[in-house]
Amino acid sequence: MTTTVVIDRILSTQAERVWAAIEAIGGLDRWFPIIDVCRVEGEGEGAGRVMTLAGGAGEMRDRIVEIARVNRRLRYQRTHHPFPFSDYFGTVEIFEVGPHASRLVWTVRFEAAPESEAAMRDLVHNAISDGVEGLEREMVAGAA
DSSP: OEEEEEEEEEESSOHHHHHHHHHTOOOHHHHOTTEEEEEEESOSTTOEEEEEEGGGOOEEEEEEEEEETTTTEEEEEEEEOSSSEEEEEEEEEEEEEETTEEEEEEEEEEEEOHHHHHHHHHHHHHHHHHHHHHHHHHHHHHHO
């Protein structure tokens, strides 16, 4: 069953600053409580992102599929993870809202068996929401 999770938030920081953080590919261990360590292998499109999960829950690996600077869009494919889903693709888009505000839209699509779909949808929604909040905290703190 195909599941789509969308996190759509207005952030109180400039779109270019948010995009610079997203485009850098790494840093997820600073924003996401579920991630203990995040390291990047390579750079730009085709780079890998390796994340060690908190509490010894395993490892996740992403491949960066697209970095569209003009559109402020990053797309990635999750190639390895310990969760009961497959075909995981994420897209992060940043839009300018005003001189000191931006809109972040983080969309994830994945396949999950019917018996695990609700739990995986909630896990992904909560993890991405926590990460977006962590990103905004870092952006606001860095602006001070």
